[in-house]
Amino acid sequence: MKKQYLTVSPSQTKKLGETLAREILKTKPKKIAQILGLEGDLGGGKTTFLQGFARGLGIKQKILSPTFVIMKRFKVESLRFEGFYHVDCYRLKKPKEILDLGFKEIISNPQNIVVVEWADKIKKILPKNSLILKFKFVNKNSRKIWLMKRRS
Template identity: 50%
Template structure:
């Protein structure tokens, strides 16, 4: 599926809808993983902000570039925790493993949104949802390819 977003506001709206559809699904054997690919400024964090707002997160949502991982408590069953991971600064896979990756990824009540997934592709489940962000023709436009 491909979506053309004409603004940050529209990207957030699309991601809220996506989040609300997600919570209607039955959890699988492990965490629900969304891999967000795109250049700097392409809309990955903006998408995550709307997505987490759609799941009821009220706190400020910023990119975890410097802290690598942020955790949010969810009040939507069957999911009870969302993780926002930014792999941009990851140099060794061990850095992710040391963040309790195995526990996070194996819990079907978790949602994990990953920016820069290509840096840790070896440990991302094959069945994850992949969203590729590309710049549109206009400065505020973004194309989201969802697979």
């Protein structure tokens, strides 16, 4: 599975995130958390996408990258999910640092949705079949975004 999207404004990038979140809310439960890894350059649209994604989950709080705290949890008002974890790996020096925050326990709970910014920094820790979104600058407002499953 590989899909490509082109967004031409921050609001379109948010809308794509919102749409994907609503689709995930309709999916059947899995044995582990629903995991999305976001990859791309600094300022590439990851947090903008995530703001729309959180809105699609019904989260009202403002979403900012948890760069300094690394992880934030939000409650999801859904029959399928309880917690939404926003993880930012930008400041990690080693992938194993994420494990000190209980990451394995969080991703083992099928009632969690976990979105990881800078997922390429912990790619060996992410389970197979995690969804990966790659963001690429086209110009000031436009982004190409690829959605695929992690295979290895």
